[in-house]
Amino acid sequence: MGIPTVFITALPTIAQMVGANRIVRGVAITHPTGDPSLAAGDELALRVRILDRAVEMLAADVAPRTVWEIDA
């Protein structure tokens, strides 16, 4: 039942409050999957790392309302 979903957000406590179960902490409210302070190549590398972590979480058994950081 259900489609596994990972929520990337810089406000994980709010995500937990409304009942999200797989949560990865994003970079910032204004750019959850980016960092304008990085050079373009580095930023893409960061974004790939965030998504890789998100996919890892999609494939993991988790307790309700679990939050993961980008780097384990």
Next chain:
Amino acid sequence: MTVVHYLNQFFAGLGGEEAADHETVRFDGPHGPGKALTAAGLPIDVTVACGDDRFALHEADCLVTLLAWIEEAGADVVVCGPSFGSGRYGYACGVLARELGRRGTPVVAAMTPDSPGVLASEGAAYIVPTTGNVAGMRDAVPVVASLASRLASGAVVGSPDEEGYLPRGLRANVRSEQLGAERALDLLLAKLNGELRTEIAPPTDRVAPPDPLGDPAAARVALVTEAGCVPQGNPDRLPTRHTNIWLRYPIGDRAELGPEDYLSVHAGFDTTEANRDPDRLVPLDAARALAEAGRIGRVHDEFFTTTGVDTPVAVSTRMGQEIGAELRNAGVDAVILTGT
């Protein structure tokens, strides 16, 4: 005042696990814990009971019989339990309470706060929290008896805080002697002292985590966002705030969401940095990289978007269900959702 009491086979004295398939039965007067309720001032007129497994396996049939008996008795209130930590009995109590609630009959139940009966009741029952085993009977009985007596006579029952039952997910308007600003300050000071209180508890709609992806490398993954990301010019006029719609846009074989083609119209944050590279909101370029590397199977060929600003939870829930149904029909295996 007519009171009906619902029991399982164990508490009705019909037997233990070997009698769990016992059919629905009806008795006059109190049985088992009903005697304690009667002694506590709640005289039980009729007792109905059903085996735990019988109810679990033949729920619809059992409900028809039980509801008919309860209606025939002319119940002013129904007591279910206490079921303590019993999963099957707690669930049966919750389902029966839900159905009685739909018919306008007040119900008092008693069980552990994590019993499946709490969710099953959908707020229809006044549920007194108990310990996990019958050791809590002595504490539960007077609270159940008092609540049930008053409900049967149509008296006003106080809030969960005042009465000790579990919150039912309802909000009641009350008159306060204090202004909102004063009450807010009191709550803030309490919070600074480490005491968390609220006048409006957040919704408690809880969905269990779906099973994890077995094989991400074979998965079709969809990108969904509440960051208000749309094609340049916002052709479908996605509202910048307080929206009640979501939109979908094809991404075909695009490598990324470039600033010349996309922007965010979200009114809830400064979109300057995101609009220089919308992949900062909808990470298509990185999702393509994972697909090329074989980490995921493929990126679903459209993304879904809305603006999460001033959006009531009920509207968000509906939109989520609608998008979820679309994704399921499209054979999507997993979702990466971004929020701002």
